[in-house]
Amino acid sequence: MSNKDIAPKYAEIAELAVNMVEGIKRTGIQVIELRDRYVKLCMPLEGNSNHVGIMYAGSLFTLGEITGGMIPFVALDMTDLVPIVKEVNIRFVAPGTSDVFMISEISEEDAATIQQTASENGKADFRLELELKDANDSVVAIVNGLWQVRNMGSLNQ
């Protein structure tokens, strides 16, 4: 596992992201780096291997899916907004035989667009394409997901 580099202002986000949901916490997923508009996560192989010793598909899914819930909190003003996941596609490219890492970063421009759309419409969809890579920097899975930030008052719409 790498040394951690988490911006102090995001310490609580880093803590909640991996501990608040039991199904996430029990994977042992780690936040490695967290700063403005940038997330790096690690899914340990230990506790997440399948019957043939490679990383379980569901743990790779978690590594991708959690990202869409975290990016808004390091890229947007989330006052009154919550993130939800709408759709996730995951393509398994190669067996994951080590810890698996995921880096996601969005631009200031994209963040500003999402923020403005949410401000105007009460919600804003955003897509992320994520490469999940092993310890040798080889891609093991590709995640394409559609998430949304929406006003807390519009959750039933």
Added chain:
Amino acid sequence: MSNKDIAPKYAEIAELAVNMVEGIKRTGIQVIELRDRYVKLCMPLEGNSNHVGIMYAGSLFTLGEITGGMIPFVALDMTDLVPIVKEVNIRFVAPGTSDVFMISEISEEDAATIQQTASENGKADFRLELELKDANDSVVAIVNGLWQVRNMGSLNQ
């Protein structure tokens, strides 16, 4: 949780499916019915709810993904074949506020086609479209997945 109805010849498959991989076992997923070409599973809400009390997206993914690994064992002659998952798409339709159920069944014709393709080519892709439903029979998520059965000797191809 419903009463279980597992064909005796599939008792071992039912046991292994939910217990062999730690990431699956810790969800508490249950095999409810298992017979020729038919699988019914249940993901309990307990232990799989998120921070707002609805079912965690990753647990819904597990419920769908495991199905593609089980169907071959109740539909095909799996001597020398193993199932792998290639790609999974999951669309979240409504919050899962109860245990979530998944039924999958394939026809004799489809099973025969997969078997024949695997016999001829050493591998055969198959797609499943799965509806994950809550206790009121309402759809909470739709999974479209692509799996493959392949000859154990061709795993590195």
